[in-house]
Amino acid sequence: MSPLIIVEAVRKTYHPQRPDAVEAVAGVSLQIAAGETVVLRGPSGSGKTSLLSLIGCMARPTSGRVIVAGQEVSRLPERFLTMVRRRTFGFVFQQNHLIPELSVRDNVMLPLYPESVGATEMVCRAMAALDEVELAPLAGRRVRYLSGGEQQRVAIARALVNRPQVLIADEPTAHLDRRLSRELLERFTALKQTGLTLVIATHDPLVCDHPVIDRIIDLRDGRLDGSPAP
Amino acid sequence: MSRSRTYLTLAILLLATLGMLASWARQAAADLDRNRLPAMRQLVRTLQLTDLALWSEARYTRHPAMADLFSAFQDHPGALEHFPAGSLLAPCGPRPETTIVVRRHNEPPR
Amino acid sequence: MRQLKILEYALASLLRRPGKNAAILLVYTLMVAVLATVLLLTHALKSEAENLLADGPALVVQRTMAGRHELIPVTAADTVAAIPGVGKVTPRVWGYYYDGLTEANYTLLAVDSADPALELLDGRLPQGDGECAIGAGIAAVRRVGLNDDLILIDAANVGTIFTITGVFKSASRLLTEDLLVIPAEPLRRLFGMPAQLATDLAVEIPNPGEIDTVARKVKRLLPDARPITRSELLRTYHAVFDWRGGMLLAIFAASLLAFCILAWDKATGLSAGERREIGILKAVGWDTADVLLLKVWEGLAVSLLAFLLGFTGAFTLVFWWGAPLLGTVLRGWSTLFPEWQPTPHVDLYQIITLAFLTIVPYIASTVIPAWRAAVTDPDEVMRQ
Numbered sequence: 001m002s003p004l005i006i007v008e009a010v011r012k013t014y015h016p017q018r019p020d021a022v023e024a025v026a027g028v029s030l031q032i033a034a035g036e037t038v039v040l041r042g043p044s045g046s047g048k049t050s051l052l053s054l055i056g057c058m059a060r061p062t063s064g065r066v067i068v069a070g071q072e073v074s075r076l077p078e079r080f081l082t083m084v085r086r087r088t089f090g091f092v093f094q095q096n097h098l099i100p101e102l103s104v105r106d107n108v109m110l111p112l113y114p115e116s117v118g119a120t121e122m123v124c125r126a127m128a129a130l131d132e133v134e135l136a137p138l139a140g141r142r143v144r145y146l147s148g149g150e151q152q153r154v155a156i157a158r159a160l161v162n163r164p165q166v167l168i169a170d171e172p173t174a175h176l177d178r179r180l181s182r183e184l185l186e187r188f189t190a191l192k193q194t195g196l197t198l199v200i201a202t203h204d205p206l207v208c209d210h211p212v213i214d215r216i217i218d219l220r221d222g223r224l225d226g227s228p229a230p
Numbered sequence: 231m232s233r234s235r236t237y238l239t240l241a242i243l244l245l246a247t248l249g250m251l252a253s254w255a256r257q258a259a260a261d262l263d264r265n266r267l268p269a270m271r272q273l274v275r276t277l278q279l280t281d282l283a284l285w286s287e288a289r290y291t292r293h294p295a296m297a298d299l300f301s302a303f304q305d306h307p308g309a310l311e312h313f314p315a316g317s318l319l320a321p322c323g324p325r326p327e328t329t330i331v332v333r334r335h336n337e338p339p340r
Numbered sequence: 341m342r343q344l345k346i347l348e349y350a351l352a353s354l355l356r357r358p359g360k361n362a363a364i365l366l367v368y369t370l371m372v373a374v375l376a377t378v379l380l381l382t383h384a385l386k387s388e389a390e391n392l393l394a395d396g397p398a399l400v401v402q403r404t405m406a407g408r409h410e411l412i413p414v415t416a417a418d419t420v421a422a423i424p425g426v427g428k429v430t431p432r433v434w435g436y437y438y439d440g441l442t443e444a445n446y447t448l449l450a451v452d453s454a455d456p457a458l459e460l461l462d463g464r465l466p467q468g469d470g471e472c473a474i475g476a477g478i479a480a481v482r483r484v485g486l487n488d489d490l491i492l493i494d495a496a497n498v499g500t501i502f503t504i505t506g507v508f509k510s511a512s513r514l515l516t517e518d519l520l521v522i523p524a525e526p527l528r529r530l531f532g533m534p535a536q537l538a539t540d541l542a543v544e545i546p547n548p549g550e551i552d553t554v555a556r557k558v559k560r561l562l563p564d565a566r567p568i569t570r571s572e573l574l575r576t577y578h579a580v581f582d583w584r585g586g587m588l589l590a591i592f593a594a595s596l597l598a599f600c601i602l603a604w605d606k607a608t609g610l611s612a613g614e615r616r617e618i619g620i621l622k623a624v625g626w627d628t629a630d631v632l633l634l635k636v637w638e639g640l641a642v643s644l645l646a647f648l649l650g651f652t653g654a655f656t657l658v659f660w661w662g663a664p665l666l667g668t669v670l671r672g673w674s675t676l677f678p679e680w681q682p683t684p685h686v687d688l689y690q691i692i693t694l695a696f697l698t699i700v701p702y703i704a705s706t707v708i709p710a711w712r713a714a715v716t717d718p719d720e721v722m723r724q
Contacts, residue, residue, distance in 0.1 A: 058719040102352075274392060280400060286675065289436060
């Protein structure tokens with residue numbers, strides 16, 4: 001079976017015209033199979049977050065290709081790229097990036113607005129996603145009043161509400177204590193069993209050593225560790 | 231969707247109100263034109279009137295179109311009024327309450 | 341469906357800052373109401389003047405001497421009547437009379453009409469010496485009515501008594517408020533005007549297309565004459581009311597400027613929170629068009645509501661309540677000022693122009709600052 005995600009020699013340079021241009025990803029190639037749980041490991045500044053953005057269609061590569069489910073997405077028009085991102089990927093950000101003034105349910109519903117889904121269906125799907133993370137009783141509460149762990153579960157529910165094929169998590173345990181980190185990994189295990197592909201960027205050994213992880217890809221200075229510099 | 235429905239209902243209601251006011255205006259104007267305008271025009275024709283009786287304090291305010299060429303308004307449409315009437319607000323002050331009753335010689339008082 | 345959902349989100353977003361947005365809505369509505377009041381009232385005044393005076397004399401010929409108005413010889417009427425295209429030429433005798441008792445100016449007009457009855461006249465027009473018809477304003481201020489007597493002081497400082505044979509009805513106040521109608525002979529005696537002179541000539545011209553031509557011929561034949569056409573008369577009223585409306589708008593400009601500064605402040609920058617929110621929306625799958633549509637709805641929701649409320653309020657204020665505040669300023673005042681209810685006139689072009697000028701800039705001020713954040717890759721927005 002062909003891989004779900006193929007990354008071919010992608011590079012990403014931020015602010016290429018400016019003197020402070022940064023090459024965050026310097027020629028990375030990898031493949032991720034459907035249902036696989038992969039960790040991108042590396043120290044800060046190694047390009048993990050940038051590579052996640054490229055895989056998840058959040059940014060376009062400066063050069064190279066990204067192929068998702070057999071379709072090259074790197075040069076798609078913005079509207080189609082957004083649609084691919086919305087329907088294929090669910091994102092859990094390092095900072096969660098929830099809207100604090102909105103309720104839990106309203107935050108989870110955000111990805112559904114651009115979809116052809118009615119208002120009632122939106123609420124149903126949001127509540128279903130909240131059920132998966134055991135937060136349905138807090139649906140009406142404002143996010144600002146939740147704990148860090150609860151907020152992260154809201155972020156996971158939001159990532160799952162569109163029933164994606166891939167869940168991308170950037171440093172998911174960065175703000176969690178060990179107990180909550182373990183709970184999160186249990187949740188990832190349950191999601192993996194539903195067939196979800198997981199791509200996690202982290203340098204937390206607790207995550208890297210967990211049995212749910214199928215493969216670890218090491219990054220250093222925007223390159224796969226061990227790969228030669230150009 | 232309650233907020234969007236409420237807003238759209240309000241907007242449609244206001245538009246409908248505006249529409250009703252517009253059609254009332256059209257109706258009222260037509261009624262007035264039918265009932266009042268012929269009589270007013272008869273007055274204008276019979277008396278050969280050229281101006282509205284709005285600002286009666288000076289010749290160039292009572293008959294602005296027919297006033298002397300040198301008078302204030304004729305200088306420039308934006309010239310400031312030199313004469314108080316026809317200006318923006320009336321000055322405060324009491325109005326005279328004195329009246330004159332005219333009685334002919336030998337006519338008994340009313 | 342998508343539009344409704346994004347509108348829902350836009351309204352939720354506005355309601356998250358209820359105080360600020362309510363204040364903007366209130367100020368915006370007041371601005372629209374004031375602007376609309378001025379426009380509606382000015383338009384009503386201009387339309388009224390045009391409708392009423394359309395049947396006035398086609399041409400009025402005055403005489404000038406040393407640049408000032410002078411009485412015109414009655415014989416000039418024959419000269420004008422001889423011009424081809426001219427119908428009847430009537431020498432008019434009229435003038436002003438200052439009443440020291442009431443500190444009001446009356447307009448005295450001579451009329452020798454075959455038909456003494458008029459629909460807007462209670463009683464009849466005067467037909468002989470010692471008779472007059474008066475406007476409702478004079479009747480009110482002098483506290484006289486039909487068959488009462490009125491005393492006027494003539495040019496020789498002698499009092500003359502006139503019996504009131506007719507009082508113009510209230511409905512005609514706009515034309516007759518300060519009018520006092522007397523037959524020509526008594527009026528000449530009152531003014532001390534010689535018989536061979538008149539105030540001006542009223543000229544009837546059956547073909548409206550010939551008015552300007554006749555005016556030019558009059559000027560040629562009577563070099564010291566000043567012909568005034570009906571269109572010039574009407575244009576003057578347009579200018580007067582536009583000027584008054586403009587004065588009001590000039591005073592209002594300070595508030596308008598303050599509102600523009602508010603909108604500009606909004607337009608020149610997105611707050612960090614707003615930028616972050618756009619980044620989150622893009623990150624969870626909203627594309628640029630969705631984000632911009634959200635901003636359009638945010639702007640439209642406020643501006644459309646403000647326009648509809650403001651315009652409806654202004655319309656009701658002007659045509660139902662006679663514009664109690666701004667109307668006084670717009671109409672002006674005088675000692676004898678006619679009460680007048682404006683006739684409702686709706687100019688669709690005006691409404692559309694006002695809507696365009698009030699709604700579009702506000703939407704622009706909401707959309708433009710969001711544009712940069714909306715088109716940026718969500719990845720870059722999230723890093724800011």
